[in-house]
Amino acid sequence: MMHPRAGYGGLVAFLARHEWRVLSSSAITRVVLVVFAMVLLIAGLLGAARTLRERETVRTFEQRAVQQRLQTTAIRADVAANERGWLALLPPSALAALAVGQGDVYPNYIKVTARSLDAMVSGDQIEHPQAVASGAFDVAFVILFLYPLLIFAISFDLTASERDRGTLRMVLSQPVTLGQVVAGKMIVRALILAVPVVAIPIAVAATASPLDAQFVLRGVTWTMAVLVYGFVWHGLALVVNARGLSAPANALVLAGLWLLLSVVGPSFVNLAIAVQYPMPSRVQAAVEARNATQEATVQGSQQLGQFLQDHPTSANVGRDGMRQFAMLQASRDQRVADRLQAVEASFDAQLRRQRQLASWLSLLSPTMVAQVALLDIAGASTYRFDHFREAVSVFQRDWRSFFEPRVLDAATLTPAEYAAAPTWHYQPELPVFMINRVMLRVVALAALAAVLWWVGFKRYEGYQL
Amino acid sequence: MGAFWTIAVKDATEIWRDGRFRWAAGLLLMLIIAAVAGGVHNQSQIARQHADAQQAERDVWLDKGDMNPHAAAHYGAFVFKPVQPLSAIDPGLDPFVGVFVFLEAHKQQLARHRPIEDATPTRRLGQLTPASAALVLLPLLVVSLTFSSVAAERDQGTLRPLLAMGVSRASLLAGKALGAMLPLAAVILPASAVGAAIVFWNAPADPDAPIGVRAFGMAVVYLAHAVIWIAIGITVSARARSQGAALVVLLALWFANAFMAPPLAMAAAKWFDPSPSALEFAASIQDEKDTWPTWDQRVDGVMERFLEGEFESTMAPSNVEVVALLESEADETALYDRRFAELFDLYAKQARTFERAAIVAPTLAARSLSMAFAGTDEAHDRQFADAAGRYRSAMLTTLNSELAASGRVNTFDYVRGRDLWEQVPPFDYDVPFARWALAERWLSAAVLALWLVAAAVAAAWSVATMRVE
Numbered sequence: 001m002m003h004p005r006a007g008y009g010g011l012v013a014f015l016a017r018h019e020w021r022v023l024s025s026s027a028i029t030r031v032v033l034v035v036f037a038m039v040l041l042i043a044g045l046l047g048a049a050r051t052l053r054e055r056e057t058v059r060t061f062e063q064r065a066v067q068q069r070l071q072t073t074a075i076r077a078d079v080a081a082n083e084r085g086w087l088a089l090l091p092p093s094a095l096a097a098l099a100v101g102q103g104d105v106y107p108n109y110i111k112v113t114a115r116s117l118d119a120m121v122s123g124d125q126i127e128h129p130q131a132v133a134s135g136a137f138d139v140a141f142v143i144l145f146l147y148p149l150l151i152f153a154i155s156f157d158l159t160a161s162e163r164d165r166g167t168l169r170m171v172l173s174q175p176v177t178l179g180q181v182v183a184g185k186m187i188v189r190a191l192i193l194a195v196p197v198v199a200i201p202i203a204v205a206a207t208a209s210p211l212d213a214q215f216v217l218r219g220v221t222w223t224m225a226v227l228v229y230g231f232v233w234h235g236l237a238l239v240v241n242a243r244g245l246s247a248p249a250n251a252l253v254l255a256g257l258w259l260l261l262s263v264v265g266p267s268f269v270n271l272a273i274a275v276q277y278p279m280p281s282r283v284q285a286a287v288e289a290r291n292a293t294q295e296a297t298v299q300g301s302q303q304l305g306q307f308l309q310d311h312p313t314s315a316n317v318g319r320d321g322m323r324q325f326a327m328l329q330a331s332r333d334q335r336v337a338d339r340l341q342a343v344e345a346s347f348d349a350q351l352r353r354q355r356q357l358a359s360w361l362s363l364l365s366p367t368m369v370a371q372v373a374l375l376d377i378a379g380a381s382t383y384r385f386d387h388f389r390e391a392v393s394v395f396q397r398d399w400r401s402f403f404e405p406r407v408l409d410a411a412t413l414t415p416a417e418y419a420a421a422p423t424w425h426y427q428p429e430l431p432v433f434m435i436n437r438v439m440l441r442v443v444a445l446a447a448l449a450a451v452l453w454w455v456g457f458k459r460y461e462g463y464q465l
Numbered sequence: 466m467g468a469f470w471t472i473a474v475k476d477a478t479e480i481w482r483d484g485r486f487r488w489a490a491g492l493l494l495m496l497i498i499a500a501v502a503g504g505v506h507n508q509s510q511i512a513r514q515h516a517d518a519q520q521a522e523r524d525v526w527l528d529k530g531d532m533n534p535h536a537a538a539h540y541g542a543f544v545f546k547p548v549q550p551l552s553a554i555d556p557g558l559d560p561f562v563g564v565f566v567f568l569e570a571h572k573q574q575l576a577r578h579r580p581i582e583d584a585t586p587t588r589r590l591g592q593l594t595p596a597s598a599a600l601v602l603l604p605l606l607v608v609s610l611t612f613s614s615v616a617a618e619r620d621q622g623t624l625r626p627l628l629a630m631g632v633s634r635a636s637l638l639a640g641k642a643l644g645a646m647l648p649l650a651a652v653i654l655p656a657s658a659v660g661a662a663i664v665f666w667n668a669p670a671d672p673d674a675p676i677g678v679r680a681f682g683m684a685v686v687y688l689a690h691a692v693i694w695i696a697i698g699i700t701v702s703a704r705a706r707s708q709g710a711a712l713v714v715l716l717a718l719w720f721a722n723a724f725m726a727p728p729l730a731m732a733a734a735k736w737f738d739p740s741p742s743a744l745e746f747a748a749s750i751q752d753e754k755d756t757w758p759t760w761d762q763r764v765d766g767v768m769e770r771f772l773e774g775e776f777e778s779t780m781a782p783s784n785v786e787v788v789a790l791l792e793s794e795a796d797e798t799a800l801y802d803r804r805f806a807e808l809f810d811l812y813a814k815q816a817r818t819f820e821r822a823a824i825v826a827p828t829l830a831a832r833s834l835s836m837a838f839a840g841t842d843e844a845h846d847r848q849f850a851d852a853a854g855r856y857r858s859a860m861l862t863t864l865n866s867e868l869a870a871s872g873r874v875n876t877f878d879y880v881r882g883r884d885l886w887e888q889v890p891p892f893d894y895d896v897p898f899a900r901w902a903l904a905e906r907w908l909s910a911a912v913l914a915l916w917l918v919a920a921a922v923a924a925a926w927s928v929a930t931m932r933v934e
Contacts, residue, residue, distance in 0.1 A: 046732060054742070057742060057744060057745065058744075061744060061748065087744075089744070101586070101589075102586060102589075105579070105581055105582050106582065107742075107743040107744070108742070108743075108744065109743070109744045109747075111747075122743065122747075123574070123575070123743045123746070123747050124563070124575065124577065124579065124582075124743060125742070125743045126740055126741060126742060126743045126746050126808070127740065128731065128734070128735070128740065128812050128815045128816070128843065129558040129561035129562045129579075129812075129843055129846065130558060130561075130727075130731055130815070130816060130819055130843060131728075131731040131734070131735065131815070132561040132579075132581060133557075133558055133560075133561045133727075134727035134728045134730070134731050135589055135590075135591075135727075135728050136728060136732070137725075137728035137729050137731075137732045141728065144590075145724055149720065248708075248709055248712075251709075251712075252485075255716065259605070263591075263601070264496065264593070264602070266587060266590040266591065267590065267591045267592055267593035267597065268496070268499070268593050269587070270587065270588050270590065270591065270592040270593065271499065271500065271503045271592050271593040271594075272503075273585065273588070274503065274507050274592060275503045275506055275507065278507070278510065279580070279583040279584060280583075281511075281514045282564060282565075282578040282580075282583065283514050283515055283518045283545055283564055283565060283578075284514060284517075284518060286518065286543055286565060286578075287517075287518045287521045287522060287525075287543075290521075290522070290525055290543070291521075291525065294525060294529065297540065298529060298530050298532065351583055355585050358585045358587075359585060359587075362585065362587045367590065368587045368590060371586070371587060371589070371590060372586055372587060375586060381586060382586055
């Protein structure tokens with residue numbers, strides 16, 4: 001029945017085709033595939049709907065701001081610069097449909113003003129705390145948790161039952177090696193899940209994003225990361241199967257491994273981080289900021305003439321008075337902002353250091369490694385929001401240098417002048433930086449997968465029939 | 466001794482002799498102890514930080530020197546969220562809600578700086594807590610104890626002889642249930658003892674904090690949840706084709722309860738009651754404010770009313786601005802109160818959907834109740850937010866009415882000092898009693914009780930009608 005001239009590759013392909021016929025007729029495989037496809041589809045569609053809504057909101061607010069500016073006749077410089085300010089908006093990323101990530105924590109807008117205090121204001125993202133705690137039901141979640149379980153569900157009985165029934169011995173009486181048989185089985189199992197796990201999310205994400213270079217580059221990186229993550233779990237299954245236990249024993253060991261690496265491990269590591277590397281306290285920072293700015297605030301308030309500071313009207317002081325007021329307010333703001341900045345800078349440095357220290361602990365679990373990579377690729381990680389903030393602070397400098405002289409002059413802007421004020425355009429981070437950040441993680445996962453597969457095949461050489 | 470006792474002892478001994486069980490139980494026990502120790506450590510550290518900060522803030526408030534009362538309102542006050550002692554057992558939503566509120570004139574904010582914003586991104590995968598050990602890991606141990614309980618007897622052909630010996634199905638059920646509970650007690654009892662001891666030694670900083678009843682409530686919830694899983698385990702074991710099938714079904718149920726149900730329930734909650742994004746929320750408040758008269762218009766309006774004789778004739782003309790200020794402040798407070806109440810009402814609706822989802826996933830009910838008793842759920846957060854809001858308006862009333870009552874011709878240079886600041890009392894927040902928490906989560910309590918009864922009935926029915934071979 002076997003083609004005599006088939007080489008190693010040909011034999012493996014032949015065995016794989018046979019395995020495909022066997023697997024595709026088994027009830028477990030069918031259930032696994034149907035469940036997997038459905039869950040991926042639901043998670044993907046929820047994500048696509050969310051992304052489209054977010055894109056729409058951002059567009060609406062962008063148009064609104066432009067409209068409002070066009071309709072303004074004459075406006076006081078400080079009202080235009082500060083009260084009205086300008087909304088810097090962060091549109092959803094190309095793969096936003098695949099992961100919510102930190103998007104339910106960090107806001108996607110910042111209100112920019114020309115002041116030194118309250119230069120960039122935004123409220124927290126609004127989300128039920130229970131929703132943040134539970135995490136979103138998104139594609140990233142399905143891939144991180146369910147995908148490994150389903151890999152195990154179709155791989156726990158790679159050869160054990162065939163060996164126990166004696167059919168494996170019969171197969172090996174043909175001119176094939178055990179290595180080739182196992183290779184055929186593994187390839188089919190890897191492919192059977194890889195097709196839905198890659199195709200469904202990318203197809204759904206494509207409905208919610210323009211198909212530009214960002215989408216392609218991120219899509220390719222995402223696919224690679226997902227595949228190597230899957231190969232790690234396939235590799236684990238191979239190693240466990242090679243130990244030669246019975247099928248139920250394999251299932252138990254694999255379930256235990258999943259529990260340890262995906263659930264207990266990460267949650268234990270997070271507890272260890274909280275105890276060993278606690279993040280600096282925002283509460284203490286708030287008190288420090290209060291103390292640092294106390295003198296400048298009180299002094300400034302006195303200079304500004306107390307009540308006037310908060311309720312300037314052109315009616316009671318005239319334009320010269322307004323100029324003087326603006327100057328005083330700006331210098332007080334600057335003094336307070338300088339002191340505040342010192343406190344914030346030291347807090348941020350401490351926060352970065354703690355996060356750095358904590359991040360090595362997260363290398364202990366493939367789930368944690370993959371989570372950080374997937375969120376970054378999907379544009380749902382802390383990096384994206386940091387990049388947004390940095391870009392906005394550059395814009396704020398432009399905004400400020402346009403408005404500051406006019407505010408200090410207590411000027412009133414003509415429509416033409418107001419129209420000449422800078423506007424915000426979001427430039428997404430070049431994917432090369434993202435690829436640079438995740439490459440190490442993806443390579444580490446690939447290396448781990450390679451080692452596991454190698455160990456697995458090596459162990460299979462001593463498999464007791 | 467009835468037959469059930471013999472069965473229970475035999476099952477418990479068999480389980481106990483299984484090395485794998487001892488490993489799993491030992492590991493779980495160690496994880497629970499680590500979780501309690503870590504939880505108490507973190508909780509006491511955060512509680513101390515908040516208490517110190519509140520004290521420091523009070524000092525700053527009193528020592529800020531002389532200024533105009535309304536400038537003092539702009540100077541504002543920080544209010545820090547008190548940390549509940551039982552958050553060491555179940556931090557619940559604490560890491561996901563703000564830790565302090567800044568109270569100031571004209572603007573009202575939600576509590577800011579949720580710890581999750583500063584945490585590493587991997588924190589989103591969940592942290593080991595005593596509550597997660599009790600509600601996620603313990604049921605898994607229960608599954609491993611119960612999947613074979615009846616199915617193994619049937620697979621091995623010992624079920625028929627057992628029944629032929631005259632053992633009633635009722636005592637079989639009782640024996641199997643007890644047989645699973647005894648080994649479980651080997652984990653639960655030492656874990657509870659050690660946990661209680663650690664929590665007790667780290668007695669809360671606030672001696673008034675009522676933790677006794679709340680801690681008891683949590684223990685009842687965890688126990689009820691474990692019993693529900695034992696009953697589910699026996700039910701599936703009695704009905705399944707084989708031990709293997711029972712294990713697969715139970716593991717799938719466990720995964721669905723522990724991992725799929727919470728995000729799916731919240732996705733459904735948001736589907737039924739969508740919450741606005743931060744952008745939309747802020748814009749809707751601003752839009753409403755934009756429809757109000759400007760400051761100058763407001764002052765003119767008050768002046769007109771003054772000239773029409775609406776106010777006492779003693780009011781100096783410059784106090785017109787003070788009246789305008791008080792009125793705008795009242796409008797702003799009403800606006801923010803209404804908007805925040807709407808948002809919190811929406812959150813409450815979403816939480817209700819989450820509770821309803823427990824009808825298909827009992828672990829959700831146990832989660833809601835555990836957080837409620839720990840004082841770390843969304844309802845308790847709202848209590849705190851409301852208290853902060855009330856404190857803000859009391860503070861502003863004290864300061865602004867001082868301005869109005871001064872009767873000064875020129876309010877700009879009216880300055881007050883420490884004696885006025887002392888009239889604003891320190892922020893004091895008392896956590897509501899356990900029965901309030903239970904009343905808020907009555908639905909979860911009802912659903913959990915329902916599950917307890919339903920699971921027990923299902924187990925009895927399954928054992929009564931099961932195949933013998």
